Amino acid sequence: MLAADPTLRCVVCYARISFDGRVKDAHGVEDQHRDMTSDAGKLNWLVVYRYTDNDKSASKENVIRDDFEQLINDLGAGTTPEGYPIHGVMAANDDRLYRRPSDWERYLKAFTKHEGRVYHDSNGVQDLYAEGFEIKGLVGVAMSLSETRKKQRRSRNSHRSRAIRGQSVSAWRPFGWEDDKVALRTKEADAIRKAVDDILAGASISEITRQWKEAEFVTSRGNAFQYQTVKQLLMNARLCGYREINGELVRDGDDQPIVGEWEAIVTPKKWYALTAKIRERGRGTGMPRGGLVHKYLLTGILRCGHVLDDGTVCNNKMIGIKANDWLKYQHAYMCKKTVDGGCNKTYKRGDKTDKHIERLVIAKLKAEAEAAASEVPEWGKTEDLERAVQSRKALEKRWQDGEVDDEMFFRNLPALEGKIKELRADQAQHMAKAAAAEAAREDIAASWKSKTLAQRRELIKKAVHAITALPGGKGNKDFDVELLKPVWKSSS
């Protein structure tokens, strides 16, 4: 064929499909090869070999792409494994071929080892021998890499460009918003706002989930709320108007979070405080704590103060029980039976115990809040963060301008990114602290009544290590509050 047609070019095609945690790759391997074959026909090129790497992301350091290696090898040798000459290469997209500078360098070296080769990708036919192409390619890798590094998204991705414009990208109406995904649906938005306040005040996600179920809220897809759906909903930056993709805030060129075109439900400050609170509580297993919803206010907080025969104090955690029907009160606390490890000597009627402890704790928290209500100072590292962001920008610019080499660039980049990340975490923590101080200034006595059981328990646990209950005062005798001894936590 070559003898009959000297303009014919024998080319090889390279295709790769990656599943890098994002939406499934739109361009399957077969699609890529089909498109390339069709393009080859138009150019009077003949596809003599197809290289395919599957399920691999070229940007991951430890991934070896078998066919990519084969391609480099064959380009160097000048022929395909069957011995066809290689006059050129086709790729669906240049970022299919190389996502790292080292790949690019090796590829270019192997490609240009032979004269007169042709190259084609989505940008059309390109001259890889041309001066400046090496730099152009490197900038391409840089763009591709900075996009890919953590965020794993492509620059041409319309999902991202929509997000950068601050437009909603969700396929479904988000809970809290109307069908236009911009205006708030009042009833749902109110529920979210209340949930945020409740959680900041100590309510659990399980409680919110239960409340929403009781209020017969369903997700926008019509499903009942589960712990995880509620958690995801609350952790989403959409609540405060910020846009995020895969759990990361989308930022503009100045590193500021992109503000969406939709109405926000809470302020960014509040949302930061909320996520800090949820993370802090979720530390450890990350399992829902739904199993730990307590029925009585002081279960596990009251401890038995009975002195045993050997002179030691029982100190077992007392349990809450439903009181006998003939009693005036609904519940009681008792030290467990001896078979269950308690001494069974201490018993307290629930209503009076709860009331007394609540009164003490409110007084203590009030005194503390007054002391702590002083303003949290401004976050003092704003300039540091700005400087770090500017440094990274400057480094990227100098690298793209060719003033620093790859080695230098990639050696310095991680440190700068680490610093930025660290400062941002610090900033978020500071915002959470400021929000907490603000919350502490509210009128505790007045708001206590509106708090849920878990919120009250949380506040009590914040104030005391435990409350020791001494036996006595049972039956017709007056309830003796002196027999309840709180072990206060010193305010820090």
Ligand SMILES: [Zn+2]
């Ligand atoms: Zn006991």
